[in-house]
Amino acid sequence: MAALGEEFYEIGGYFVMNGNERVCRMTIAQKRNIPMVMRRSIKSHDKVSPNKVCIRSVKSGYQIIQWLLLDPVGGKLIIRIAVKGDYHIDFFLILKALFNATEKQLCDLLVGNREENPTLFEMFQFLLRNRSPEDRLMSHHEARIELGSRFAKEQSEDPLQSCKTFLDDFLLIHLDNDLDKFNALIFACRRLLLLQVGQIQPDDPDSFHLHEITTPAIVCGTLLQNVLSTALKHSFSYSKKLVSKNEKSSTRKSKSGTEANPAVPKDPNENTIHSPKLWNLVLARCMGNVGPAICTAVSTGNFPVSFVEKVWLNAFSGIFITANRINMLQFMSHFRVAHRGQQFADGKLLEPRRLKPTSWGFICPVHTPDGTLCGLVNHITASTRISDQCNRDLVKNIPRVCKELGMLDDSSPPLVPVLIEGATIGGFPRDQVDEFVQQLRVRKVLGEEIPSTLEIAYHKFSRFDNTQHPYVFLGVSECRLVRPVNYLPLGKIEYISPFEQAHLHICLDKDSFIKGKTTHQESSKTNILSVLGNLTPFSEHNQSPRNIYECGMAKQSMANPMFSADFRSDTKIFKLETPQKPIARTFMQSEIAVDDYAFGTNAIVAVVSHTGHDMEDGMIMCKDSMQRGFAYASVYSTEKATMPSDGSFLTSVDPNTNVDRQFDTVDSHGLPRIGEFIQPSDVFYSRYDVEKGDVKIVPWKQEKTIIIDRVTAVSGEATRGNVGNAQNVKANIMTRLPVPPNIGDKFASRHGQKGICSLLVPAVDMPFSSSGIVPDIIINPNAFPSRMTIGMLIESMAGKSGAIHGTMSDASTFGTSEGFNETHTPVAHFGKKLAHAGYNYFGSEILIDGTTGEEMKAEIFIGIVYYQRLKHMVIDKYQSRSDLGPIDQKTKQPIKGRKRGGGIRFGEMERDALLSHGTAGILRDRLLHCSDDSHAWMCKRCGRFFNVHVFQQGGQKFRVVCSSCKSDRFVDLVQIPAVFTFLVRELAGLGIDLSLKE
Numbered sequence: 002m003a004a005l006g007e008e009f010y011e012i013g014g015y016f017v018m019n020g021n022e023r024v025c026r027m028t029i030a031q032k033r034n035i036p037m038v039m040r041r042s043i044k045s046h047d048k049v050s051p052n053k054v055c056i057r058s059v060k061s062g063y064q065i066i067q068w069l070l071l072d073p074v075g076g077k078l079i080i081r082i083a084v085k086g087d088y089h090i091d092f093f094l095i096l097k098a099l100f101n102a103t104e105k106q107l108c109d110l111l112v113g114n115r116e117e118n119p120t121l122f123e124m125f126q127f128l129l130r131n132r133s134p135e136d137r138l139m140s141h142h143e144a145r146i147e148l149g150s151r152f153a154k155e156q157s158e159d160p161l162q163s164c165k166t167f168l169d170d171f172l173l174i175h176l177d178n179d180l181d182k183f184n185a186l187i188f189a190c191r192r193l194l195l196l197q198v199g200q201i202q203p204d205d206p207d208s209f210h211l212h213e214i215t216t217p218a219i220v221c222g223t224l225l226q227n228v229l230s231t232a233l234k235h236s237f238s239y240s241k242k243l244v245s246k247n248e249k250s251s252t253r254k255s256k257s258g259t260e261a262n263p264a265v266p267k268d269p270n271e272n273t274i275h276s277p278k279l280w281n282l283v284l285a286r287c288m289g290n291v292g293p294a295i296c297t298a299v300s301t302g303n304f305p306v307s308f309v310e311k312v313w314l315n316a317f318s319g320i321f322i323t324a325n326r327i328n329m330l331q332f333m334s335h336f337r338v339a340h341r342g343q344q345f346a347d348g349k350l351l352e353p354r355r356l357k358p359t360s361w362g363f364i365c366p367v368h369t370p371d372g373t374l375c376g377l378v379n380h381i382t383a384s385t386r387i388s389d390q391c392n393r394d395l396v397k398n399i400p401r402v403c404k405e406l407g408m409l410d411d412s413s414p415p416l417v418p419v420l421i422e423g424a425t426i427g428g429f430p431r432d433q434v435d436e437f438v439q440q441l442r443v444r445k446v447l448g449e450e451i452p453s454t455l456e457i458a459y460h461k462f463s464r465f466d467n468t469q470h471p472y473v474f475l476g477v478s479e480c481r482l483v484r485p486v487n488y489l490p491l492g493k494i495e496y497i498s499p500f501e502q503a504h505l506h507i508c509l510d511k512d513s514f515i516k517g518k519t520t521h522q523e524s525s526k527t528n529i530l531s532v533l534g535n536l537t538p539f540s541e542h543n544q545s546p547r548n549i550y551e552c553g554m555a556k557q558s559m560a561n562p563m564f565s566a567d568f569r570s571d572t573k574i575f576k577l578e579t580p581q582k583p584i585a586r587t588f589m590q591s592e593i594a595v596d597d598y599a600f601g602t603n604a605i606v607a608v609v610s611h612t613g614h615d616m617e618d619g620m621i622m623c624k625d626s627m628q629r630g631f632a633y634a635s636v637y638s639t640e641k642a643t644m645p646s647d648g649s650f651l652t653s654v655d656p657n658t659n660v661d662r663q664f665d666t667v668d669s670h671g672l673p674r675i676g677e678f679i680q681p682s683d684v685f686y687s688r689y690d691v692e693k694g695d696v697k698i699v700p701w702k703q704e705k706t707i708i709i710d711r712v713t714a715v716s717g718e719a720t721r722g723n724v725g726n727a728q729n730v731k732a733n734i735m736t737r738l739p740v741p742p743n744i745g746d747k748f749a750s751r752h753g754q755k756g757i758c759s760l761l762v763p764a765v766d767m768p769f770s771s772s773g774i775v776p777d778i779i780i781n782p783n784a785f786p787s788r789m790t791i792g793m794l795i796e797s798m799a800g801k802s803g804a805i806h807g808t809m810s811d812a813s814t815f816g817t818s819e820g821f822n823e824t825h826t827p828v829a830h831f832g833k834k835l836a837h838a839g840y841n842y843f844g845s846e847i848l849i850d851g852t853t854g855e856e857m858k859a860e861i862f863i864g865i866v867y868y869q870r871l872k873h874m875v876i877d878k879y880q881s882r883s884d885l886g887p888i889d890q891k892t893k894q895p896i897k898g899r900k901r902g903g904g905i906r907f908g909e910m911e912r913d914a915l916l917s918h919g920t921a922g923i924l925r926d927r928l929l930h931c932s933d934d935s936h937a938w939m940c941k942r943c944g945r946f947f948n949v950h951v952f953q954q955g956g957q958k959f960r961v962v963c964s965s966c967k968s969d970r971f972v973d974l975v976q977i978p979a980v981f982t983f984l985v986r987e988l989a990g991l992g993i994d995l996s997l998k999e
């Protein structure tokens with residue numbers, strides 16, 4: 002890849018659209034092909050049961066969501082299908098049309114032994130009784146005609162044919178034949194009835210074991226399908242129109258008898274779609290839209306969706322997002338994120354955000370944004386993969402293998418049914434299922450006869466929870482999340498899905514192993530964490546929210562963002578010039594190439610309250626460290642040199658006179674020289690404007706002095722190497738802004754401990770240790786007690802011991818690599834190493850104050866912590882305002898916006914802070930002089946000022962009179978905020994008189 006000018010570690014998987022890298026987000030969807038019983042909240046006047054079953058039926062990327070509703074008052078079972086309109090159809094009618102079963106047979110399938118479960122039998126009887134007599138007597142054939150006539154598009158259509166179309170294409174499309182569909186409906190209905198009589202609990206729609214992932218491939222496939230089918234529909238109607246139009250014109254011609262050239266033989270296909278001429282017309286008109294439609298979807302993230310596809314994707318905007326390359330961690334995260342769905346983002350629903358135990362090992366509990374999207378934007382764990390479709394040849398073997406293991410053909414209750422992706426293939430007596438599932442799992446792990454990616458989920462019988470209706474579900478579809486765990490009986494890795502995991506007993510280590518129950522063991526304790534979650538050292542010693550903050554901050558830290566920057570024109574690149582590998586490192590650091598994209602620097606950190614400048618998360622930094630390159634960064638940004646009109650081109654030479662204008666910073670091509678310092682209002686580039694007929698300059702408008710890093714000519718002949726002569730050339734000018742650490746810049750350790758640099762102290766004035774070590778950073782001890790980031794303290798010791806002994810220190814979460822535990826603690830481990838080298842066991846040292854030369858009274862904790870420099874810098878944020886700043890014309894208040902020299906809100910809290918300090922003078926300056934200071938005439942007697950009128954008396958003389966007091970004796974000029982006069986006038990408009998008293 003490097004040879005092609007691309008990133009060496011390029012992973013791909015995104016679109017490049019107008020120079021932006023657009024990623025398709027993964028979304029979480031309901032698990033396919035399995036009925037989910039739910040209880041919805043209903044209002045008391047709704048005369049329906051709160052219970053329902055929902056099946057998301059998916060076949061080769063196409064999906065239909067179906068609901069089975071129960072209406073106990075009307076005593077009716079209804080299937081709701083939202084395809085090409087919203088249909089409510091009687092459940093028993095569909096059953097009858099699918100398979101000719103008697104009521105006795107239905108009873109056997111739905112209820113089983115009626116003596117064993119009399120409540121369910123009553124429920125079943127009730128539903129049957131409520132059907133109208135003619136429905137009950139309907140035969141299989143009659144049912145199909147009845148159903149077909151409802152779906153026939155036209156009167157002439159054969160009802161039997163339209164019934165077949167409906168059953169094949171719109172009902173449970175994941176199943177191939179009527180009998181499978183019949184059985185699947187029976188299965189779903191049995192669950193619904195059991196829920197209705199209270200023998201099972203409803204499924205939790207937010208629980209992760211009932212979820213799967215909508216992958217980019219499916220999104221893009223749907224997009225293509227959608228766009229193409231629209232184009233085909235268009236071309237069909239357009240070709241029809243063309244044919245009829247041609248026919249008309251040809252009949253008219255033959256009538257008038259003036260055929261152009263009767264000698265030319267007539268094309269027999271002329272007026273049909275087979276005519277190439279007509280076909281070309283159709284293609285040009287209708288297919289031209291396919292490409293642009295896909296481009297729009299990718300570049301805006303908005304989908305051109307019809308009704309069906311809306312149901313499909315849950316979210317239909319914001320599916321494509323621009324991938325950010327602040328650093329590699331940020332970029333990589335785009336590909337491992339699963340969005341819960343746009344519909345939850347606006348609501349204040351708590352349930353979809355909750356971290357459910359069923360997501361253990363699949364969704365990282367730490368790596369989620371805080372705030373509005375908390376819990377909705379989930380990151381999958383480092384070990385999780387997304388399953389592919391199972392090998393089709395091996396899938397065919399599954400029923401045979403199940404038969405070999407003793408499966409019966411019958412699946413009616415009380416037998417436990419076995420389903421493959423919703424299709425019932427047989428059943429087992431309840432006491433044999435355990436043995437069967439074990440045997441099947443062994444064959445799965447061996448992976449010879451049946452696919453090793455098979456999903457074997459056995460919902461066991463239990464009196465207490467959801468499963469008085471046990472069943473075995475075998476999944477073979479794609480889009481499942483799977484993760485590796487050790488299958489203990491064989492000692493091999495098995496990939497399990499959340500649906501399987503919910504019913505397995507997996508131990509963490511020997512201590513949690515239960516004989517006869519445990520079948521699996523976690524391969525690592527860190528399996529619950531995402532890639533980013535795994536990068537935080539000693540994160541098990543931190544308070545959880547701090548680890549969440551760190552996952553957010555790691556993505557904003559400056560780093561080496563890419564190696565291919567020379568071949569790219571990103572709008573903005575933050576580059577840390579002196580990145581380092583961390584000394585305290587986790588196993589993940591080596592597993593992915595994060596060292597090549599290092600996102601921080603090892604800093605010597607002293608924890609001491611020093612000079613007061615380190616209070617409230619301020620940090621004192623050593624100026625000499627900064628000058629040596631500590632956390633030194635550059636900001637690269639690309640500016641485009643554009644043309645005002647066609648025919649204009651870049652140059653500093655006037656083509657009319659051939660005179661070079663010789664601007665200071667620009668060469669004869671009109672482009673700035675590489676390495677040139679460009680100051681505010683310097684010439685940035687110059688171009689010949691055809692309309693004005695003159696060479697015009699474009700000045701550098703920003704307030705920062707930048708350095709020209711690279712000039713790339715783009716478009717036209719310029720790419721072939723003749724910049725100067727090429728007409729209509731554009732150029733990308735890459736500028737560089739060196740940003741050394743400055744007071745006000747933001748830094749953070751890897752433990753959610755962020756701080757602002759508050760003071761740069763020369764090394765001579767910094768405290769130093771007995772060996773002459775000067776800290777790079779001083780932070781305040783008060784940062785620790787309330788935040789409880791013990792991991793940072795341990796990292797400090799680990800970094801220090803690593804630096805002394807010349808080794809890297811293992812800081813993996815849960816001490817997985819080094820084998821830390823309750824008895825062998827990291828503090829003891831690194832403490833001993835420090836003591837061995839002659840240092841204090843706990844990492845503290847006596848420091849000497851650089852300003853006084855005296856020993857500090859307390860021992861100071863000092864060590865090495867990996868610090869990140871975050872992209873938020875004071876040069877992008879500082880704002881100031883004087884009394885001459887721009888104001889809003891109506892209210893006379895300062896306008897908003899940093900760029901325009903506007904004001905920032907000086908709110909109540911700020912006001913109170915100044916008042917409590919007794920600095921009222923500043924308050925007057927901020928809220929009056931630099932804001933909406935104004936003067937107004939006022940009558941001191943009546944306390945009003947909007948009825949004071951100024952009369953001109955010729956020349957400079959004028960007289961000011963109060964119209965209420967009819968006098969000018971009490972009128973005086975006062976200084977007030979302009980909004981106050983505004984308020985008085987508004988109140989006057991409401992008929993409220995406001996007067997002031999002295």
Ligand SMILES: [Zn+2]
Nearest residue numbers: 940943963966
């Ligand atoms: Zn007055």
